[in-house]
Amino acid sequence: MVKLFRLLKPYTAYIFAIVALLFVQVMSDLYLPTLMADLVDIGIVNKDINYIIRIGSFMLLIAAGGTLCAIIAAFLSSKTAVGFGKIVREKLFSRVESFSLHEFDSFGTATLITRTTNDVTQIQNVSVMILTMMVTAPLTSIGGIVMALRQDTSLAWVLVVVIPILFSIIGVTLYKGLPLFKLMQEKLDKLNLVLRENLTGIRVIRAFNRIDKEKVRFDDANADLMNNAIKINLIMAALMPVMMLVMNLTSVALVWFGAIRIDSGDMQIGSLLAFIQYATQILFSLLMLVMLFIMIPRAEVSAVRINEVLETGLDIKDPETPVKADHAKGVVEFKDVSFRYPGADQPALSKITFTAKPGELVAIIGGTGSGKTTLINLITRFYDAENGCVLIDGTDVREMSQKALRAKIGFVPQKTVLFSGTVAENIRYGKQDATLEEIKHAADVAQATEFISELEKGFEYTIAQGGTNLSGGQKQRLSIARALVRKPEIYIFDDSFSALDFKTDAKLRAALRPEIAEATVFLIAQSVSTVRDADKIIVLDEGLIAGMGTHTELLNTCEVYRELVASQLSEEELR
Structure with missing residues (x-):
């Protein structure tokens, strides 16, 4: 979480102002019980009305000043925390936008959404608590102990007994709650995943009458999250009564032993009242720390998840000194290119070599899983080649900036x-x-x-x-x-005409020809009838080029292409 707090640098002035304002508020809160003790021991005991009015007015002034400081500090804390959340979300979004498809796949959409929304909210909420309580609670606790000892040192043993008990309660709470807080975000990821799949796949779910099954799946994820939340809430619910019990017993002990000291003449009533107030402030400051310690573990989990995204090494990065292509024409060359998906046993593409020039329509055809879309992803540099190189106008795409590369390409995706x-x-x-x-x-x-x-x-x-x-x-x-x-100089049509009727398809292709006549055009298709008029057809089979040439040439030289043609076209269509 400390790494993320470096992003608070733009709000440094606000943070200093918050610390100063909270310091003034704490000092005013600590001063009020001492004034009350003087009011009781001097003003009320001696029936000095003028003293009572003077000290009472001064107390009102001190209380008003402390309240004003607290309000301004709360406003600045909220503004700082919200601004901090905005910066973190911007950093996350920017980082995710620069991910390659491999990094997207390794995280998954559901968890990236959760990390950008819920996890940032956790960090934002705990930031408000830290900015206020991390200053207020320690100062109040230490100052309360000093001021209480000024009133009477003999009653300090009560605090010596109580404070370790409170720290033990805090320790047990953190020990029980921390593992559950870590699980909370993972279970929220799971719920988001199920919900997202149901929303995006609603047509398929209804078509296959799987609504009841998906309800069960969602209920399981929802119940899992609920059960974990119940366990956390039970721990938190038990904490507050225990803390209040300890605080009330402390007050009873102070009144009991303070009364004995008053009876013996060793202590005044005002001093006892002030000591009780200081003890209450000390215990409440510890309670604030408990609430902070409860929120920090969950926020720490969120911070780790956010840092995982921000610190993920990018597979695809712009070179420090990008190279500009010498001639903006759109010549695409593959030189002995091989590519394997991370974790895959077999390469998706092996030793691919060809050249596509402006004015050429290059069709890529092959069976499912033959590597057609993978080849296109290497041109757009959604992935980088494992071996060999992809060149555009004589320049390796890895030596170009991604912005300059993709400015050359007009991409129509399959989906x-x-x-x-x-x-x-x-x-x-x-x-x-x-x-x-x-x-x-x-x-x-x-x-x-x-x-x-x-x-x-x-x-x-x-x-x-x-x-x-x-x-x-x-x-x-x-x-x-x-x-x-x-x-653009390069067009990529990835099975982009599949949803068109025959008439619209024909009209579109006729209108396209003059538009793309001077560009390099890649056309991926499953249908032989779609690619038969291409200037060059590349036939892929299990990641290898099984054949390359025109329709007529491939019918004579490529067995894989002949099989595709035979499976799709009749004898009459071949003539």
Whole structure:
């Protein structure tokens, strides 16, 4: 947690102000019982009304000043803690955004969401407690002991007995509660995972009539979290009555033994009242420390989880001195490239070598798991090659900045992703400064204008999160328009026409040709009919290039391609 507190540097002035204000508040709180003792022993005993009014007014002034300091300190503490939480969330989001797909996979979406929300909230809450109680409690405790001894030293033995008992209670509480607090965040991760899978997969769940099973799965995760929370709450619930019992017994002991000393003339009533108040302040300060010690373990667990994200080494980083490609053309070269997913026994790609030039349509085809999408992920540098190198315009992609590399690429992913916002905003996602004319032109080419014009408000129609208020074909066309508006040097279509009907597919391809004529185009597809007109077809089989050439050439030279063709096309279609 100390590592995270370094992020509080922008709030250094606030922290010093909080410490100063809380110091004044504690001093005023400690001074009031002494004034009360004088009020009783001098003013009330001697029936000196003027003294009572003077000291009483002074007490009101001291109390008002202490209260004002406490209010300002609480305001600054809250502002500091909330600002600290904002900084941590920004750091987390920025770090996660720079993760490669491997780092995403190693953490998982559910836990990254929990760490950015719930874990940061835990840190934020404990920061408020630390900023106030870490100053107030020790000062009150130490100052209370000093001021109590000034009133009477003989009653100090009561505190000597009570304080170790309180520390023992604190120790037992922490011993029992700390393991449960660690489990709390893990069980919250599990609940978030189940909930997220249910929300994103609701169509599949309903289609297969698995609602009851998913309810049981959610109930199990929910009950697991609840049972852990109950155990923690039972410990916390038992703590407060025990603490209050100790405090009340302390007050009784002080009154009992103080009365004996008053009766013998060794102590005055005002001094006893002040001693009881100081003892109460001491015990309450220890109780505040207990509450802080209860929150710190859970916050410490959250801090560890946050630091795991912030300190995760990045597989894919920009070079210190990025190299610019000499000629901005879009030539893509694979030179003896091999890649293996972390933990996999077999490589996903092995010894891949080819060149794709501007003006070429390069199709990549192969069976499921043959490495088609993996190959594309190496071009976009979502992963880095294990061996060999991927070059764009003669420059290794690892020597380019990720921003410069991806500015060259227009990517249409296999799984269409749209964002909440308008249709125009989603298309403009490909080019932030795109004009309305450019957006409309991209929509025309992607064959999206017809259905957009039928939507309420047209290009200003609001798309729901994930594009749930659009059909699969409509989402796919908007995704294609988003890539087109970018006008990149390299286009990647990862099975991007699968949701389109034959007529729309044909019209889209005809409109695409002049748009992408000067670019390097990669087309991934499962269907032979989709790739047969490509300038170059790369056939992948178990991560290896089984064949490369035109449709006609591959029919004569590649057995794998012939098998794919035979399984998909009839004799008449082959002619």
